[in-house]
Amino acid sequence: MEMVGKMSKKSGIVALSRRALLTGAAAAGAAAIAGQAAAQTAIDELITAPRRGNWDDQFDAKASRTTAAVTSNTPMLSANNFIYMQQAITEYQTIVANGGWPQVNPSVKLKIGAVDPSVQQLRQRLMISGDLPRSAGMSNSFDSYVDGAVKRFQARHGLPQDGVLGEFTLKALNVPADTRLMQLNVNQQRLQEIMNKQLERRYVVVNIPAAYVEAVEDDRVALRNTAIVGSITRPSPTLDSKIHEVILNPYWTAPRSIVQKDIMPLMRKDPTYLSRNAIRLIDGNGNEVAPETIDWNAEKAPDLMFRQDPGKINAMSSTKLNFHNAHAVYMHDTPQQGLFNKLMRFESSGCVRVQNVRDLVVWLLKNTPGWSRQEIERVIATRVNTPIALTDEVGVHWVYISAWSSKDNIVQFRDDIYAIDGNAQLALQANIGVETSAGSVEDDILPQ
Incomplete structure (x- = not known):
């Protein structure tokens, strides 16, 4: 990817096939060196044994344990990133022009060790987005290279890096390339x-x-x-x-909206709520008011400060x-x-x-x-x-x-x-109930 980045700076446009070729060549060289170093180990003997099943691709245990770093100490708002953003748009324009990437529709849950025809779709999808080197090849086996590529993809999308195609990973994979280009x-x-x-x-x-x-x-x-x-x-x-x-x-001083929407109903259910949570009622003169003197069934909340002690x-x-x-x-x-x-x-x-x-x-x-x-x-x-x-x-x-x-x-x-x-x-999570229920935490959300 570093080589691709340098070429992007020089030419502004990098053809997808050439970028994939360079990336694949670098990964293949690294895999070859790793294979030589591990040739005498017990794990290598196990992996290359005749009865290893459908593991017909290269295997690199290290790829299963690590994820390519996708974080940087360069700030997101750095002026340099605006240049990289322009380069990304150019690359995604090329991806879209070449037909985008395939949808991944597995019949089983995909994770390391799985064998399913949809893994070929997954491999192609990850190769096109630059997460999987071309040298990993095409097969139905979810091997350690695919595992590492999925984790890299998850890291780039702010998802848990578990290498498993769960609901949100699969949804993110299946966002079309032209939609991602629009987002960029x-x-x-x-x-x-x-x-x-x-x-x-x-x-x-x-x-x-x-x-x-x-x-x-x-x-x-x-x-x-x-x-x-x-x-x-x-x-x-x-x-x-x-x-x-x-x-x-x-x-912590509760905003008026929280008092009206959340604290009033809570006090109707549990009159000890304020005292249990060290929330005091303060009037306009700075005097404390006893909660027992308030009509919590009233339509409007009392004109008091609701203040929680440190x-x-x-x-x-x-x-x-x-x-x-x-x-x-x-x-x-x-x-x-x-x-x-x-x-x-x-x-x-x-x-x-x-x-x-x-x-x-x-x-x-x-x-x-x-x-x-x-x-x-x-x-x-x-x-x-x-x-x-x-x-x-x-x-x-x-x-x-x-x-x-x-x-x-x-x-x-x-x-x-x-x-x-x-x-x-x-908006992958927009249909999920993320609103906190009344009485859960701070001002932001109430204590229980």
Whole structure:
């Protein structure tokens, strides 16, 4: 792929057949060297035994254990990536002109060890998109090369890298090439609009469809964190601002919409809900009001502040990142760390929850005197609400980029979760129930 990338820079267009030939030749050479090195091993004897069944392709155990790196320390919003995006569009135009790629319709669940005629369709599909070298050949066997190629494909599409053709992997494989080309063109326009802005030397970017956060300094990714972003019915907005404040052990104040839609029904079912979750009612004079004095069956919620004390069960847990914006959204920690392991991380009411947020806090405060990692951890342990003004404000940009490309012609796609790219096939998860039910988590989602 590196050789193809260099030729793309020189000529602007690379013929599909020539690109595949070069990629296949490189992979074949690597496979030959690996085969010589392993020739005397017990595993090689086992693989080459007469009774090995239908494993009639080359086998490289290493390919089954590793996935080609598709991540980069080049920021997604780097100006260099706009050039790679143009190259990707040219290549996908060639793919479309040559007839695209086949649909994969297996009769069995495809994973390593499977034998099915549809594996030939899968091999062809992965070869055309550059995930599988031509030297892997054509057969009905799902061998380790196909396993490695599927994992690479999954990594490029933000899917779990398990090498199994599950529901979303199969759906992503069967998005037609011309639809992917359209997605690249739509996102190139979005990138162009962003490139027209002056990005800061230090900034944080939230890519909503990818559900991750990048901390960028001098055009290099310093941190990349998994995120939870807004659901389909409560989407996260795109915005540009500056992070001016970090709050350790924040209070959580429930927005009026959450109080009306979620807390009122919860209190009707369980009058102890507020006290169990350390949520206090505060009037306009700063006085606490007893929940027992409120009519929870009333049509409208009381005109009071619903404020949760700092602590482990606080909806924002240890940290809140503040920046001025018209949407009243922010970034924060969460007590529900298990949510970051989910494929569909579109569960908030618009705010963004950040995994390993303390690493991001250390990076944000590195130019603010007196706030080492040790001091940050000490203050968090006290459970005392502590606002910290940043000495130098850090840019923050929430963007909606569902397709992009980086060096080595690594083209990335993500689910168009908010269905704004222009084709229903790109919103693979849109029909799945990702809206969090009432009473599940923070402001974003309520504590239980």
